[in-house]
Amino acid sequence: MCMPFSEEALAEVLGVRFRLSLSGCVANTPGGPRQGVRATDIPEPNGFAVLVSTGWKSLEAGFFPDTYAGDLVRAMGRKAATSHQPFLSLVSTFEAGGKRIGMKVNGSVVLPENGLPPPPWNQLELRVRRLTDATSGNDGDLQADAETVASACLALLLLLLPLEEEEPAGLPLFEAGLPEGACSTVTVNRYERSPANRAACIAAHGSRCGICGFDFGVVYGPLAHGYIEVHHRTPVSRMGDGYRVDPVHDLIPLCANCHAAVHRVDPPMEPETLREMLATRRRMTCRPDSRSHPVKPS
Ligand SMILES: [Zn+2]
Ligand SMILES: [Zn+2]
Structure with missing residues (x-):
């Protein structure tokens, strides 16, 4: 039926x-x-x-x-x-x-x-x-x-599934906004691009951002329902030859903003660190006095 x-x-x-x-x-x-x-x-x-x-x-x-x-x-x-x-x-x-x-x-x-x-x-x-x-x-x-x-x-x-092996070079995901003259791209490595790894990560953790909780479907509606990026926690440089990715523990779903933010430093910041930073900033901006009087009169 x-x-x-x-x-x-x-x-x-x-x-x-x-x-x-x-x-x-x-x-x-x-x-x-x-x-x-x-x-x-x-x-x-x-x-x-x-x-x-x-x-x-x-x-x-x-x-x-x-x-x-x-x-x-x-x-x-x-x-x-x-x-x-x-x-x-x-x-x-x-x-x-x-x-x-x-x-x-x-x-x-x-x-x-x-x-x-x-x-x-x-x-x-x-x-x-x-x-x-x-x-x-x-x-x-x-x-x-x-x-x-x-x-x-x-x-x-x-x-x-016997999926095709991913090409080893990182593909540019998007250009990060940097001062003139600076040039940088956030690249997604093959662990982040592999459909099998993406699927395992998102099926295990959901499609909300693992740092700020942003849900593309809630904000943009059906247009972006289910959309999310996947970030690989272990920097490629620290991986030995025998490294095998564990998509549940090594990958985390992130929104485009948080993904760009963790990649502002090299190696990328631990998502948990950014989550704490964000929570601290939110607490500061949510204090009743700072909300009603952003600048205290002297
Ligand atoms: Zn986020
Ligand atoms: Zn990443």
């Missing part, structure tokens, strides 16, 4: 959030038609959909491979051998946040505490379930809940 939420809106917001090309879809499953999203880069019948369904006071998003997605699933099994750490880190973050992850490989239940099974993977089931407030019956909530579970499921899948 189709639910009162828009799969097109779901594809739109997840596409913006993860910087992926997604399309909304309704697919026939043994349990009836289900709404969800597809990655448009991997066309049918070799790709997959993430479909949302309702259960008992719960909402679930699951991985639904196409009829001929065998090669894709086998490639995911090979990728899992190197990406099991961020994957399991994301699973435990989701579970700590009240989501339930169900996973089967080749028909056997996978328990995260035992790690991921070695290749070959011929069959993969992955579901993310979240309890919902069944009494609300609010369509807005359902859209948001569908976003939450689909976002979590897609973030886990992206860590397993």
Whole structure:
């Protein structure tokens, strides 16, 4: 049964959030038609959909491979051998946040505490379930809940997908305003650009700024709903050869302003330090006397 939420809106917001090309879809499953999203880069019948369904006071998003997605699933099994750490880190973050992850490989239940099974993977089931407030019956909530579970499921899948390796050079993200003659750009490194890392970071921490709490969707509406930048905490210069990014702990979602601010120093300022600075400044400007009399009469 189709639910009162828009799969097109779901594809739109997840596409913006993860910087992926997604399309909304309704697919026939043994349990009836289900709404969800597809990655448009991997066309049918070799790709997959993430479909949302309702259960008992719960909402679930699951991985639904196409009829001929065998090669894709086998490639995911090979990728899992190197990406099991961020994957399991994301699973435990989701579970700590009240989501339930169900996973089967080749028909056997996978328990995260035992790690991921070695290749070959011929069959993969992955579901993310979240309890919902069944009494609300609010369509807005359902859209948001569908976003939450689909976002979590897609973030886990992206860590397993054999995505193209990112080019090593940093790409300029935007020009920072500096005095004349000075020239600087904030560059996003490959860890910040990787869709899998972005997705894992945002699915774990949400799409509000981790420093000031700015939410693009709240301020700009549907135009920017889900938009956020991702900052890599560990300066590239301090990373050894064997460094593997943990998107949950090494990356943080930041608004464009806070992102520019942490990069005003090199190496970038710790986000927690800027958050404290901002809190101190807010306390100072919010004192009743300083608000009504910004300049004290002498
Ligand atoms: Zn911010
Ligand atoms: Zn950054």
